[in-house]
Amino acid sequence: QSVLTQPPSASGTPGQRVTISCSGSSSTIGSHYVYWYQQLPGTAPKLLIYRNNQRSSGVPDRFSGSKSGTSASLTISGLRSDDEADYYCAIWDDSLSGPVVFGGGTKLTVL
Amino acid sequence: QLQLQESGSGLVKASQTLSLTCVVAGASLSSSDSSWHWIRQTPGKGLEWIGLIYASGKTYYNPSLKSRVTISADRSKTQFSLKLTSLTAADRAVYFCVRGLLGAFDIWGQGIMVTVSS
Numbered sequence: 541q542s543v544l545t546q547p548p549s550a551s552g553t554p555g556q557r558v559t560i561s562c563s564g565s566s567s568t569i570g571s572h573y574v575y576w577y578q579q580l581p582g583t584a585p586k587l588l589i590y591r592n593n594q595r596s597s598g599v600p601d602r603f604s605g606s607k608s609g610t611s612a613s614l615t616i617s618g619l620r621s622d623d624e625a626d627y628y629c630a631i632w633d634d635s636l637s638g639p640v641v642f643g644g645g646t647k648l649t650v651l
Numbered sequence: 652q653l654q655l656q657e658s659g660s661g662l663v664k665a666s667q668t669l670s671l672t673c674v675v676a677g678a679s680l681s682s683s684d685s686s687w688h689w690i691r692q693t694p695g696k697g698l699e700w701i702g703l704i705y706a707s708g709k710t711y712y713n714p715s716l717k718s719r720v721t722i723s724a725d726r727s728k729t730q731f732s733l734k735l736t737s738l739t740a741a742d743r744a745v746y747f748c749v750r751g752l753l754g755a756f757d758i759w760g761q762g763i764m765v766t767v768s769s
Contacts, residue, residue, distance in 0.1 A: 632700075
């Protein structure tokens with residue numbers, strides 16, 4: 541049971557907008573940047589969003605991140621079939637000694 | 652372009668020690684803005700951070716694994732390593748070596764599957 545809570549699954553149809561949540565506490569999300577990773581089947585995770593809402597290089601602007609209080613969200617607009625993947629939120633402050641914490645992951649299905 | 656590649660034994664007997672190495676191509680382990688991590692993923696489950704090593708050589712480990720983990724670096728060979736002792740079936744996982752940069756894990760190795768045999 542991770543200290544960062546994500547819904548185990550989410551789904552949408554092509555073209556829809558889907559939001560994946562990541563819930564924490566004042567000592568986790570409330571006081572750290574949030575990062576989002578996408579893991580396509582059989583591959584290593586890939587950085588999507590860093591520092592709450594900054595897209596990593598090459599990530600389409602269909603992907604956006606936000607944070608409010610002790611929760612964060614990843615929104616995917618214009619859903620595509622190749623967005624079907626597992627998505628993980630994470631927190632870690634590089635200035636601290638860790639530990640790094642991942643959410644349990646959300647499996648996104650494109651119907 | 653920075654690339655990471657894990658290598659090591661994919662099959663380890665229970666109670667023995669796992670040894671993995673990550674070769675870093677295209678970057679220096681001495682870079683002060685980077686940290687070097689091991690992360691694992693158990694089959695069908697999520698990601699678990701194992702630990703990290705900084706350019707200074709300072710290491711930090713997941714408290715749940717700390718008593719069994721050692722991460723070290725060989726800067727002359729541009730590689731860093733993981734040792735995990737007293738393996739059990741619960742340690743069966745895909746192990747990734749990863750670069751940390753400004754709090755993000757921006758470069759991942761392809762991962763190596765580790766199986767624990769009885």
